[in-house]
Amino acid sequence: MTTFSELNLGPKVMKAIDEAGYTTPTPIQAGAIPPALEGRDVLGIAQTGTGKTASFTLPMITKLARGRARARMPRSLVLAPTRELAAQVAENFDTYSKHVKLTKALLIGGVSFKEQDQLIDKGVDVLIATPGRLLDHFERGKLLLTGIEIMVVDEADRMLDMGFIPDIERIFSLTPFTRQTLFFSATMAPEIERITNTFLSSPARVEVARQASASETIAQQVVLFKGSRKDRQAKEKRNLLRTLIDAEGDACSNAIVFCNRKSDVDIVAKSLQKYGYDAAAIHGDLDQSQRTATLQGFRDGKLRFLVASDVAARGLDVPSVSHVFNFDVPSHAEDYVHRIGRTGRAGRDGKALMICVPADEKNLADIERLITKEIPRLESPVKAEPAAVAPAEAASTEEDAPRKPSRRRVVRRKEKPVEATSEAPVAEAAPEVPQKAEKPARAQRSSEDGRNGGKSRGRAGGRGRRDDNVVGMGDHLPSFIALSFEERRAG
Numbered sequence: 001m002t003t004f005s006e007l008n009l010g011p012k013v014m015k016a017i018d019e020a021g022y023t024t025p026t027p028i029q030a031g032a033i034p035p036a037l038e039g040r041d042v043l044g045i046a047q048t049g050t051g052k053t054a055s056f057t058l059p060m061i062t063k064l065a066r067g068r069a070r071a072r073m074p075r076s077l078v079l080a081p082t083r084e085l086a087a088q089v090a091e092n093f094d095t096y097s098k099h100v101k102l103t104k105a106l107l108i109g110g111v112s113f114k115e116q117d118q119l120i121d122k123g124v125d126v127l128i129a130t131p132g133r134l135l136d137h138f139e140r141g142k143l144l145l146t147g148i149e150i151m152v153v154d155e156a157d158r159m160l161d162m163g164f165i166p167d168i169e170r171i172f173s174l175t176p177f178t179r180q181t182l183f184f185s186a187t188m189a190p191e192i193e194r195i196t197n198t199f200l201s202s203p204a205r206v207e208v209a210r211q212a213s214a215s216e217t218i219a220q221q222v223v224l225f226k227g228s229r230k231d232r233q234a235k236e237k238r239n240l241l242r243t244l245i246d247a248e249g250d251a252c253s254n255a256i257v258f259c260n261r262k263s264d265v266d267i268v269a270k271s272l273q274k275y276g277y278d279a280a281a282i283h284g285d286l287d288q289s290q291r292t293a294t295l296q297g298f299r300d301g302k303l304r305f306l307v308a309s310d311v312a313a314r315g316l317d318v319p320s321v322s323h324v325f326n327f328d329v330p331s332h333a334e335d336y337v338h339r340i341g342r343t344g345r346a347g348r349d350g351k352a353l354m355i356c357v358p359a360d361e362k363n364l365a366d367i368e369r370l371i372t373k374e375i376p377r378l379e380s381p382v383k384a385e386p387a388a389v390a391p392a393e394a395a396s397t398e399e400d401a402p403r404k405p406s407r408r409r410v411v412r413r414k415e416k417p418v419e420a421t422s423e424a425p426v427a428e429a430a431p432e433v434p435q436k437a438e439k440p441a442r443a444q445r446s447s448e449d450g451r452n453g454g455k456s457r458g459r460a461g462g463r464g465r466r467d468d469n470v471v472g473m474g475d476h477l478p479s480f481i482a483l484s485f486e487e488r489r490a491g
């Protein structure tokens with residue numbers, strides 16, 4: 001087994017590793033650190049949770065400790081798909097570089113340009129950014145990428161899902177071709193393969209086993225549920241969710257509720273709050289301070305239910321939770337493994353409950369194929385109302401009188417519960433979306449970088465034209481792609 005002392009990391013980095021309590025490098029660290037220290041490009045195929053952040057930060061710090069930053073010309077760049085992931089990478093740098101004098105700047109949406117500009121002006125060794133925000137700075141003429149010695153692309157497959165590949169290609173073209181590239185992706189989709197073939201030079205390929213099975217300590221169940229009528233299904237699903245939560249009683253100390261769509265994250269969180277559950281939402285359209293406060297509250301045990309989208313929750317280092325509720329069946333089977341992996345950590349028991357409506361049955365079959373087992377069925381504790389009930393009648397039968405949840409900690413109900421058709425205000429604020437998951441789920445991701453609060457800027461030209469509906473490359477083809485590989489390297 002490789003030890004850290006065999007990896008040739010700098011003594012100050014070794015000291016920080018020791019203080020972090022790490023005894024042995026993880027497989028991705030053992031595989032990626034040596035070629036990275038030699039200056040080679042690295043293609044790391046690894047997921048969050050494998051220790052991949054340290055596999056690029058540790059060699060970067062060792063290498064950067066040798067030089068000095070120049071004004072407006074950062075020496076290294078780390079690109080991450082979401083603000084939270086970028087912030088997490090920045091935290092990792094703080095931990096591992098505490099005995100080395102390195103300057104860093106975090107360029108993410110929701111933080112003022114002025115503060116970030118001041119840091120860049122002084123000169124930074126490490127720039128950590130989401131792609132959109134980085135290009136915003138570049139376009140404002142505040143930043144030069146010609147001094148980049150090391151560039152990291154983290155979670156490239158998420159970048160693809162979120163429509164950032166054109167941005168990534170543009171950023172690659174703005175950095176010197178002599179740079180060293182460390183590129184990480186959980187999967188190698190054809191589009192990712194193309195990018196790595198184009199921008200990486202004979203990389204060391206380090207692949208760690210993909211996580212296709214969930215911990216044995218997680219009890220999994222799925223409820224097959226069909227609403228009494230299609231237009232009532234979403235509302236009835238929320239009722240079912242509350243019933244499932246209540247049935248768990250005190251055993252459910254804290255939980256993450258996953259939804260596929262941002263609009264549902266909001267609706268479900270508001271609905272839970274209205275019924276007296278201590279819940280808050282986290283997704284890319286919320287402002288940064290709100291997201292940070294919500295996460296911190298959840299980490300500190302002050303918030304019981306975190307309602308999240310995959311992108312917002314992905315890679316976040318949250319402590320183990322007692323329960324995961326999948327309000328929707330994820331449309332990517334691997335997301336199921338990630339989602340439920342939030343519970344049952346470190347050998348503790350955990351429970352994962354999922355609601356599956358008829359339209360999601362194909363996705364359920366994909367998940368069961370991936371985890372090679374059938375998820376036990378739980379009979380729905382809620383019977384859908386008879387379809388014959390007239391709409392007006394139906395509206396007054398169900399959600400008009402909030403029940404007491406089995407257990408409340410902090411009741412966050414600021415506004416009075418709305419009477420009669422109580423779900424109406426929520427539904428109006430964020431209308432229900434059709435159940436077909438694949439397209440909306442992917443489209444949603446394109447805005448979770450959180451630039452401009454996720455709003456499209458409507459700027460003319462390639463990047464500015466992209467909006468929430470762009471998937472993968474969108475309709476944008478940067479001009480340099482049309483050039484041959486040699487021309488690009490030369491340029």
Ligand code: AMP
Pocket residue numbers: 021022023024025026029047048049050051052053054315317
């Ligand atoms: P990551 O995959 O980078 O998100 O890392 C997942 C978690 O593993 C983080 O909480 C790290 O602090 C932790 N970690 C990283 N490297 C090691 C190591 N060599 N030994 C123990 N824990 C580690």
